[in-house]
Amino acid sequence: MPLKNDTTKVPALQTVGEIQGILAVHGARKIMLDYTEDGRVDSVSFAVETPVGLKGFVLPARVDAVAAALAKQHVKCDYEHAERVAWHIVKDWIDAQMAFIESEQAAMDEVFLPYMRDNAGTTLYQAFLKNQLLLEG
Secondary structure (H helix, E strand, O other): OOOOOOOOOOOHHHHHHHHHHHHHHOOOOEEEEEEOOOOOEEEEEEEEEEOOEEEEEEEEOOHHHHHHHHHHOOOOOOHHHHHHHHHHHHHHHHHHHHHHHHOOOOOHHHHOHHHEEOOOOOEHHHHHHOOOOOOOO
């Protein structure tokens, strides 16, 4: 099955702008773009008010992973194409999460919980991988 959005022509920066708009409309209090050394957007960071105060989250676009997935499907693409696809996939995922929020099935901090950052910049998922969570079972 083809990778979602594998034929998108929408520029990555346009999609990132759409992501910022979606987050802002849904209550993000702060939004920041993180860039690579060569000036490409690497991730979108944002903060939302939670029951325990303002918390930060980071949503990366893993362009190299998307390029590898496209290559496995024998899709010839350059970095810019993989970047467009990666950001469009992120946007679609955010749209799906917002449907949960709008239908009151989940809170914003709940759906983005794996991407919540601590003061050192480590996400909850990264802490989980390092066995740094006090979950039993």
